[in-house]
Amino acid sequence: MSVQVPRLRPGFRFQWEPAQNAHVLLYPEGMVRLNDSAGAILAEVDGQRTVEAIVATLEQRFPDAGPLADDVMHFLQDAEQQHWITLS
Amino acid sequence: MTGSTDTSAQAPEIGPPLWLLAELTYRCPLQCPYCSNPLDYAQNEQELSTEQWVSVLRQGREMGAAQLGFSGGEPLVRQDLPDLIAEARQLGYYSNLITSGLGLNEHKVRAFRDAGLDHIQVSFQASDPELNNAVAGSRKAFEQKLAMARAVKEAGYPMVLNFVIHRHNIHQMTDIIDLCERLGADYVELATCQYYGWAFKNREGLMPSKAQLVKAEAEVNQRRQQLADAGSAMKLIFVTPDYYEERPKACMNGWGSLFLTVAPDGTALPCHSARLLPIEFPNVREQSLQSIWYDSPGFNHYRGDSWMPEPCRSCDEKGKDFGGCRCQAYLLTGNADNADPVCSKSPSHDRILAARRAADHATAGLEDLSYRNPANSRLFFRS
Ligand code: SF4
Ligand code: SF4
Numbered sequence A: 001m002s003v004q005v006p007r008l009r010p011g012f013r014f015q016w017e018p019a020q021n022a023h024v025l026l027y028p029e030g031m032v033r034l035n036d037s038a039g040a041i042l043a044e045v046d047g048q049r050t051v052e053a054i055v056a057t058l059e060q061r062f063p064d065a066g067p068l069a070d071d072v073m074h075f076l077q078d079a080e081q082q083h084w085i086t087l088s
Numbered sequence B: 001m002t003g004s005t006d007t008s009a010q011a012p013e014i015g016p017p018l019w020l021l022a023e024l025t026y027r028c029p030l031q032c033p034y035c036s037n038p039l040d041y042a043q044n045e046q047e048l049s050t051e052q053w054v055s056v057l058r059q060g061r062e063m064g065a066a067q068l069g070f071s072g073g074e075p076l077v078r079q080d081l082p083d084l085i086a087e088a089r090q091l092g093y094y095s096n097l098i099t100s101g102l103g104l105n106e107h108k109v110r111a112f113r114d115a116g117l118d119h120i121q122v123s124f125q126a127s128d129p130e131l132n133n134a135v136a137g138s139r140k141a142f143e144q145k146l147a148m149a150r151a152v153k154e155a156g157y158p159m160v161l162n163f164v165i166h167r168h169n170i171h172q173m174t175d176i177i178d179l180c181e182r183l184g185a186d187y188v189e190l191a192t193c194q195y196y197g198w199a200f201k202n203r204e205g206l207m208p209s210k211a212q213l214v215k216a217e218a219e220v221n222q223r224r225q226q227l228a229d230a231g232s233a234m235k236l237i238f239v240t241p242d243y244y245e246e247r248p249k250a251c252m253n254g255w256g257s258l259f260l261t262v263a264p265d266g267t268a269l270p271c272h273s274a275r276l277l278p279i280e281f282p283n284v285r286e287q288s289l290q291s292i293w294y295d296s297p298g299f300n301h302y303r304g305d306s307w308m309p310e311p312c313r314s315c316d317e318k319g320k321d322f323g324g325c326r327c328q329a330y331l332l333t334g335n336a337d338n339a340d341p342v343c344s345k346s347p348s349h350d351r352i353l354a355a356r357r358a359a360d361h362a363t364a365g366l367e368d369l370s371y372r373n374p375a376n377s378r379l380f381f382r383s
Helices: A036-042 A051-061 A069-083 B052-065 B081-091 B106-115 B131-137 B140-154 B170-183 B195-202 B209-229 B289-297 B326-333 B349-361 B374-382
Strands: A005-007 A013-017 A021-027 A030-034 A086-088 B019-021 B066-070 B095-099 B119-124 B158-163 B189-191 B235-239 B259-262
Touching: A005 A051, A036 A051, A036 A069, A051 A069, A051 B019, A069 A086, B019 B052, B052 B235, B066 B081, B081 B095, B081 B106, B106 B140, B106 B259, B106 B374, B119 B140, B140 B158, B158 B170, B170 B189, B170 B209, B209 B235, B209 B349, B259 B289, B326 B349
Parallel strands: B019 B066, B019 B259, B066 B095, B095 B119, B119 B158, B158 B189, B189 B235
Antiparallel strands: A005 A086, A013 A021, A021 A030
């Protein structure tokens, strides 16, 4: 699992929107406003790094949050089911 | 003036327009009889210049718009489209090109991608060439559309196909979905027409019967299940006609709440069909987008709910559907303030029931429809 690489599906774009004070995911004729943790996770998805590496980065960035592997994996699987990303 | 101060219905805070629709032109090589353009579009020849569009894009982005649609008419007839795409990308928009596919070629598909376009939606009229071309009023449309759908996918865009559904093609759901699967579509929009513009004019000849709709829905659900079982990522979006509902749709998510349309001549609208309303709308040539969105009477007209007459005024569902569509209320009752007659609480709901009955007995063929072309448009302008 954790050696999988998450990647945004073609046509999806992740960016910060000042007007909404949030990260959003944009796709054909649609937009999801992401909460802070979803935004923080997707910000690390670059199509190169594994889930494991992403978890390590996030744990370093948020040392008070404790172990994050489960939360991150849970979110990424959910995002895969929504067809926002692929995990491979 | 006592008794008329209704402070309970204060206008809610106005959020930014997150979605900007740039209708670049009303020019189009096709003649779809359900086109949402105004009936008298041919009277409307003063298009905004490139600089004016760039300014609209900049202002919109500054206000917070993130989704941008380039539509029309056929947006490809604008020679400056690549420049507008590049500008949109640079500003940070997610840009969508909504096209009939006519006038597109592989070279343009790639050039647009390099300029930063995010998505191209190709619209079809049917799943087979004969019907497609008859509806579009063009002989070679279908093959061109297929080729362009493939080119879009090859260039790395998501493939989004749109089919406008009506009584003459609603029996083709399974065929349409199969075709989309073969093409490798990511999103398929099966949109039964909404009856404004040319589609209202042609409603009797377009609206499916209840029996047709039920059958189509069953077909779509069945194929959707099969796709899910096969783990397919192809998304089916079936927009059913609100004429068969008992509650109206929450039109545009509320008037002036998310959507801002700019018509070819610079008229700013809360929705692309609002032009038919007897309301004066501002123009981007004369006013900043900021003042249009937040301060203009046109945009404030139906914000909040203090404008509502009964039955909406005292209805506990008004926060859900905002009384429905203003254009539909206007077209069917003559007064845009009224409840959308789709609502069974509307005193004019019988209009909807009559349209349903008519759809059960309609016999008009494709040849009886009024096709959207300049000659017919001038006819409407004169009458
Ligand atoms: S609906 Fe048909 S006629 Fe109208 S703009 Fe689109 S392609 Fe052209
Ligand atoms: S009466 Fe008006 S607010 Fe109530 S459900 Fe009908 S349209 Fe909506």
